[in-house]
Amino acid sequence: MGLCQRWRRLRLPGLQTCRLHTAAVPAPPQWLAERLGLFEELWAAQVKKLASVAQKEHRTIKISLPGGQRVDAVAWSTTPYQLAQQISSTLADTAVAAQVNGELYDLERPLETDSDLRFLTFSSAEGKAVFWHSSTHVLGAAAEQLLGAVLCRGPSTECGFYHDFFLGKERTVRGSELPALERICQELAAAAQPFRRLEASQDQLRQLFKDNPFKLRLIEEKVTGPTAIVYGCGMLVDLCRGPHLRHTGQIGGLKLLTAEYTRRGFSEVKTPILFSTKLWEVSGHWEHYQEDMFALQPPDSDRLSSSLSDHATSHPADTLALKPMNCPAHCLMFAHRPRSWRELPLRLADFGALHRAEASGSLGGLTRLRCFQQDDAHIFCAPDQLETEIQGCLDFLRSVYTVLGFSFRLALSTRPSSFLGEPCLWDQAEQVLQRALEEFGEPWELNPGDGAFYGPKIDVHLRDALGRPHQCGTIQLDFQLPLRFDLQYKGQAGAPERPVVIHRAVLGSVERMLGVLAESCGGKWPLWLSPFQVVVIPVGTEQEEYAREAQRRLQAAGLVCDLDADSGLTLSRRVRRAQLAHYNFQFVVGQKEQSKRTVNIRTRDNCQLGERDLTEAVQRLQELQNTRVPNAERVF
Structure with a gap:
């Protein structure tokens, strides 16, 4: 069986209540039952061996805890979880793993020697990785039980995880199967299945995974010592270094989001896809990580598009974030927890796909599409920071266009007849933009009455090789979104104040910019953009x-x-x-x-x-x- 076959990649977010669907779970495949039976035999032998070692040695070891505290423990018997319970019930509830003499460690794995012990919670990068990687095992178990899937890889990423598995050359997950798969994931999580760590020899590994060619290849290529680690969780047995959560009940509720296939085999897609409620509710991390509800997706893999995207997000102050909803999404991110004046300016950028209901007669090549990408950014700042931030946007715009080889024309668009808000705010905003343009030093013109209904703006116009004008970049002030979303921050005096939003796009539509570039280059792309270098x-x-x-x-x-x-x-x-x-x-x-x-x-x-x-x-x-x-x- 080849590795470059079709795969299913499933992404799971959380924080949504999912309705359970009734569906009969088929009897597990024979190979799965055999694997579990062998694991149980090996597990029973390991438990017996460890008990014998603990009884034979029966020695006391010294454990150094955070804060300088030192306690006694029993070798091969006392676990980090037991010590966490002695320290506090809160720590025992929120800890996801331990660090023993610098090594990541299961909370239920007995300590062996004198140790420097630290506890990991979800607030640490290592803790998140343990939490998310444990969740992949839940999905893998569900896929094996319901679909008979042959598992490949299920790693954690920086903000979540994914799982790759094989269903056959032409087999894919049908939409009707997702509710049942989701139900099994939830049931496995609710069952609080323990994660059991087994040390197995290479011969035992090959016997355990004799029906999985992908695991056999990993064993051949990656297992260089006499033994390796296998984890059992419910009916799942998987080759894995660990560590893991104590049990699946720490994960909370799961919900399937998408499934897709690829022919790339061991490919890596670093996309945030899992969000789970229970641990965050217990440990108080949910509010801090609510912003991760939105997923960062890379732009189209085409070299031109990705090169442009990389170039247009190289502003050192930008925080790359999140897939679309654009203005409202970024406002929700700002509002999801109390903000201080020390956090401002807060800059968020988005390369997500957008859709517009353009009339068919207005569509044209790459310059006007119904679906397109835009380097959409929003800067939340205090009123006295406006001029500096606008100047920074203009400088960034000039640096990008210089590299692309474009000259540009700037226009200040002022208050339209259908404006919202107070005239005095509009006057103030227009004066800020005008001062920034004058200090910028490039020619600009006034475009009276052409501002957006929520604020004045600076529009950036280019001309392609055929002399056609295109509006690409834009810098817009907005006083209305902060009002409508009731955005506030604590000012230096301690009183609540309202931020101002700057909408900023440099390329504008990436597709439109590519069209203008294509006309300008005539096929002779600069080296850094060229698909034929x-x-x-x-x-x-x-x-x-x-x-x-x-x-x-x-x-x-x-x-x-x-x-x-x-x-x-x-x-x-x-x-x-x-x-x-x-x-x-x-x-x-x-x-x-x-x-x-x-x-x-x-x-x-x-x-x-x-x-x-x-x-x-x-x-x-x-x-x-x-x-x-x-x-x-x-x-x-």
Whole structure:
């Protein structure tokens, strides 16, 4: 069975009450029952062995606790959880794992020697990883029981987890199966199934997972010692280093969100997908993490779009956050807990997908779409911070457009006839924007009455290669959202004050910006944006291996590099083909270059840069890409 088959990736958020669906759970597959039976045999033998060791040694060990306290414990008997109970019931309830002499440790795993013991709660990065990784086992158990899934990987991510598993070449999870799968996840969590840690030999591992080719491959590649760790939880038995929660009851309620498939096998998608109520309610972390209810999704994987996105979010003050709902979502994030004047300005950015009900006749290429991405940002600041923040937005906008090679025109749009709010606030806001524009030093014009109903704005206009104008970036002041969402922060004097919101987009619609760039570049993309950066061309078959080495070196440096070893074409034809495809650079390697470990470099405009050392050439291209120069071919 190949690894690059279809997978199901399931994402689970929480904090939503889910209705239980009745559905018959099929009898577990034979291989699952056999695996569980073997695990129980091995577990019983381990318990017996540990009890014998504890009885034989029966020695006291010294445990150092946080705060300098030292207590006695019994080797192979006392657990971190028992010590947490002695300290306080609150700690026992909120601890998710322990750290013993710097090693992550299960709370129910007996201590063995004198130890420096620390407890991990959900407030720590390690604690979150334990909590979320334990939750993947719940999903894996449900998928095995209901679907007969063959499990692969279920890692935690920075803000959640996912689980990959295999159902067959063409099998996918049907929508009608999700409620039943969700019900089983909830039942497993409610059952408070303990996580049991088993140390197994390589032969035992291979026997446990004889029906799972993915685990067998992991055992072959990753298990280098005589033993490895397996965890049992209910009917689930999985290869895992741990540690885990004491039992599934600490997880709370789960709800399935989405399922999708990929052919990439052991792929990693770092997406926040799990949110669970119980632990947060007990430990008081829910309010602090409510903002994580929104998930960060990367933009389209296309090189052009992702390069633009990376460039437009490189402002050091921006906090990348969250998938769409844009203005209301960011307001909810601001309001989810009390704020202080010390937190301002608070900057949130979003590259989420947006939808507009555009009339079909108004749609056009990439410049106007019904679904698009926008580098949407909102800055919550105090009134006396407005001018500085606007100036920062303008500086950021200029730096981005300079790299993209665009000149731009600015317009100040003032109060429309259908405005909301007090005229005095509008006057104040327009004066702030005007002062910022004057200090910015670029030409601007007044656009009376064209502001948004909630506040004045600065619009940014570009022209493409055909002379067509496009509104891309915008900077808007908003006094209405803070009122409507009752946003407040504690001022320096202690009294509640209301922030001002700045809406900021630099690229505007990413798709529209790509369209304008495409017209402007005419297919000759700058190196840092180009989908065709370098092609290596061997003169003859004797140089093909060296050419492949050069290709690997370039790819390892993060450059897009292809190889043209087509022996059916002459060297000049292959060079010409690369230039017509607009590869920024062609690296030609012949016998001389191979012997000297050099490359002969040409540009897409047939400028011959001559022979260069391979290592130096790779480093130079990497430098030119990282600095986003617009004319890498000329300054190489």
